[in-house]
Amino acid sequence: MTKHFFGDTAVLTGRSLRHITRSPDTIITTAIMPIALLLLFVYVFGGAINSGSHSYVTYLLPGVLLITIASGISYVGFRLFLDMQSGIFQRFHSMPIARSSVLWAHVLTSLVANLIALVIVVLVALLMGFRSGAGVLAWLAVAGILILFTLALTWIAVIAGLSAKSADGAGAFSYPLIFLPFISSAFVPTDTMPGPVRAFADYQPVTSIVNTIRDLFAQRPVGTDIWTALAWCVGILIVAYIVARAIYRRRIA
Amino acid sequence: MQVTANQVQGPAIHVQGLEKSYKKLEVLRGVHFDVARGSIFALLGSNGAGKTTVVNIVSTLLKADAGTASVNGFDVATQAGDVRQSISLTGQFAAVDEILSGRENLVLVARLRHLKDPGTIADNLLDRFSLTDAAARRVSTYSGGMRRRLDIAMSLIGNPPVIFLDEPTIGLDPQGRIEVWQAVKELAGHGTTALLTTQYLDEAEQLADRIAILHEGRIMVNGTLTELKQLLPPAKVEYVEKQPTLEDVFLAIVGDDGKNGDAGNDRSAGTDK
Numbered sequence: 001m002t003k004h005f006f007g008d009t010a011v012l013t014g015r016s017l018r019h020i021t022r023s024p025d026t027i028i029t030t031a032i033m034p035i036a037l038l039l040l041f042v043y044v045f046g047g048a049i050n051s052g053s054h055s056y057v058t059y060l061l062p063g064v065l066l067i068t069i070a071s072g073i074s075y076v077g078f079r080l081f082l083d084m085q086s087g088i089f090q091r092f093h094s095m096p097i098a099r100s101s102v103l104w105a106h107v108l109t110s111l112v113a114n115l116i117a118l119v120i121v122v123l124v125a126l127l128m129g130f131r132s133g134a135g136v137l138a139w140l141a142v143a144g145i146l147i148l149f150t151l152a153l154t155w156i157a158v159i160a161g162l163s164a165k166s167a168d169g170a171g172a173f174s175y176p177l178i179f180l181p182f183i184s185s186a187f188v189p190t191d192t193m194p195g196p197v198r199a200f201a202d203y204q205p206v207t208s209i210v211n212t213i214r215d216l217f218a219q220r221p222v223g224t225d226i227w228t229a230l231a232w233c234v235g236i237l238i239v240a241y242i243v244a245r246a247i248y249r250r251r252i253a
Numbered sequence: 254m255q256v257t258a259n260q261v262q263g264p265a266i267h268v269q270g271l272e273k274s275y276k277k278l279e280v281l282r283g284v285h286f287d288v289a290r291g292s293i294f295a296l297l298g299s300n301g302a303g304k305t306t307v308v309n310i311v312s313t314l315l316k317a318d319a320g321t322a323s324v325n326g327f328d329v330a331t332q333a334g335d336v337r338q339s340i341s342l343t344g345q346f347a348a349v350d351e352i353l354s355g356r357e358n359l360v361l362v363a364r365l366r367h368l369k370d371p372g373t374i375a376d377n378l379l380d381r382f383s384l385t386d387a388a389a390r391r392v393s394t395y396s397g398g399m400r401r402r403l404d405i406a407m408s409l410i411g412n413p414p415v416i417f418l419d420e421p422t423i424g425l426d427p428q429g430r431i432e433v434w435q436a437v438k439e440l441a442g443h444g445t446t447a448l449l450t451t452q453y454l455d456e457a458e459q460l461a462d463r464i465a466i467l468h469e470g471r472i473m474v475n476g477t478l479t480e481l482k483q484l485l486p487p488a489k490v491e492y493v494e495k496q497p498t499l500e501d502v503f504l505a506i507v508g509d510d511g512k513n514g515d516a517g518n519d520r521s522a523g524t525d526k
Contacts, residue, residue, distance in 0.1 A: 004367060011364040019352050022391075087348035091407075094312045094342040096334060097365050252314070 005098040012092070012105030016079065020113050030072040030117040033178075034064045035124050041187060042128055049188055057130045061122070062213035063186020066206055067178055068121050069150050072114040073157040074174035080106050080161030081170035084251075093252055103158060103248060110154040111147065118146060132217040142216050145226075148233040149209060153177060155240035162247045186210045205232035263326060265290045265415050265446035266311060270320035273306050280306045282470035283320070288448055288463075290414075293441050295461035296450045302467045304450035308419045311448070312342045324415055341408035344401075344419035344450075349392050355379065355403050356388040359410065366411040378406040382436065398429025405436045409445075416440065418449045422456060427500050428507070434459055 020026060038060060041049075046056040083089050083106075092102050122130070134142070157174065164170035183197065184190070184206035190198050201207055208228035215222045266288035273281040280303040288294040298304050309315035311322050313333040322329045325339035349358050356375050363371035379385045382402045392400060401421060408416050418437065422430040437460055441447055451457055457464045458478055465475040474481060497505075 007367070008365060011361065015350065015353065015361055018357070022352055086351070088350055090309075090314055091342060091348060091362075092365070093314055094337060094340060095362070095365050096337040096367075 004096075005101055008097045008101035009104045009108070012101055013108045016105055016109040017112060019079070020109065026075050027072075027113055027117050027120075030068060030075070030113070031120040031124075033071055034068040034117075034121050037067060038064050038121070038125060038128060055129060055131065057125055057128045058132065058217065059214070060187065061125045061130050062210045062217070063181045063184065063206070064125075065118055065121060065146060065213070066149065066181050066186065066209060068117050069114050069146065069153055070174055070177040070180070072117050073110055073150065073153045073177075074171040075113065076106055076110040076154050076157040077161035077164065077170040077173065078167060079109075080158060081164050081167050084162070085167075089252075099252065100245070100248075103244070106161075107151065107154050107158065110157070111150055114150045114154075115147075133219055134217050135219075138216040138219065142213050145209060145213060145229060145233065148230070148237065152233050152236040152240060155237060155244050158244040159240060159247060162244065162251055180204060181206045181210070184210055205229070205236070208232060264288055265292075266294070266322075266324050266448055268307070268311065268320070268322045271307065271310060271317050271322060272319040273303070273310065273315070273317050279470055281317075281320075284467070284470070284472055286465050286472055286475055288446055290446055291441070291444045292462040293437070293447045293449060293460050295457035295464045296448065296467055297452070297454065297457050297464055298450070298467035299452055303470055304452075304467055305419055307467070308342070308417050308448065308450055311336075312340055312417050313337055314342075339413055340415045340417060341410075341413045342417045342419070343404045343408040344417070344421045344423075349400060349404050349407065351393040352391060354389050354391055355384050355395070355399075358392060358403060359407060362407045362410045368411055374410060378409065382406045396429065397425045398432045401425060401429065401433050402436055405433065405440070409440060413445075415446045415448070418447055420450055420452070422451070422453065427503055430456075431504075 038057065041060055042057045046060075049056065080103075089102060093099060153174075156177075160173040161170045164173075181187070184201050184204060186206060190201040190207065193201055208225045209232070211225040212222050212229045215225065264287040266286075268284055268286050271281050271284040272279075284303075284307060286294070286296075296304050296307060306315065310317045311324055311329055313329050313336050316330065324336045327335040327339065329336050350361065353361065356379060359375035359378055360371045363374045368374060376385075376388075379388045382405070384399065384403060384406070387395060387399060392403065395403065405418075405421070421437065422433050425433065434456070437447065437449070441460075449457070449460060461478070463475065463477055464481060466473045474484065
């Protein structure tokens, strides 16, 4: 049945995209928290933070984009869980379709929903004074990294959605992911942090991704951070994908 | 469909020695039955008797611990793809998409079955199941009977030769139940084989050609209604005043256009014997 993989994935992705367009609140709630953080940090705390950059909103945006993704992917776990609960998965699985397309449809839907939320957040940041002289290639690189990060976190969300016992549990796993950027270079430079915290911040994935996107926006050479960032994203993606597939096989066997 | 043409020999469903345990709980302890082509076979049992487990195994959703099962001549374990091509699953646990409209649900299934012209297929089924007026509405606004009718319509897409109806009328009001019964009788009239699970005895009496009672993981009896009735001592002749059943009263008061009347009459006649 693998010859139908792309067709089935397209049909099922169309289905879940319809769910999103019929309840766009999931995209709005995904975008609201990052926008609130932007407002809070730029207009309330921002004056007291010395980021070493002349525009704090420009400094802040990369980290806030990652927070947007981290909060957006929690809906994948939620939708996946509901589909399993409702029995629609059983209907799909009893039909002659490529079974993995059921998961891929949710992953692609997550990607589309997150990209829309990211665009909204970037537009708000532009209104707040975010400026970048980055060219098309740099923007494409930023988009590529964000897509890779979204895919990696989405497959983690798939694991949560497949193994959760309740709808709340299916979404709740993303809270630690949302807080990861706070202990990174996203809001303040890591060299202001005490030793052990700084060590954690410097070596966790978010810092390298934030630094890479920040350099791309500022048209600076990206250095080795981009390789660290790509290694983290691809590594998480592969591990999460393998685990999710294994759990999925066990659930439907 | 080419698969059906190649597999005309033997029973539509063949189940032999099926065993399944969830941890220490033995749900099935050697289940045997055959379902002849074009017949309706009812698997009767109380809650937790293992009816759904049987359906999940023959519809390739669950692996058996022991025993074999084949559908339309294909083994459920080794030829799962061919089995899925031959079946469709409907009822208790096979949901319809609440957020999509009725028509969108039908188009979705037609696309997933890789059929040409999904729109026309959907419109024909909406018409056949009297859902045309509700076609564009979200399924979440449907009544229970409409939802099950849509569910059954979805399982007819692609004309699969075998249909599994898992407790198709659970939670429905009497009118919804009669609507579903008529839909099932209609599909049996088209030559489709149906495996029906139910805990309602009258439902099995109404619909099934053969009835098997599943109890404590085994098939206790398997036969036609007449055969099953002969298992007990012959009926005594008693004179009983024929009173309307509560269902007759209910349907007369809330009104069901008279078109479903025969189902109620059959049932009251049955209780006289």
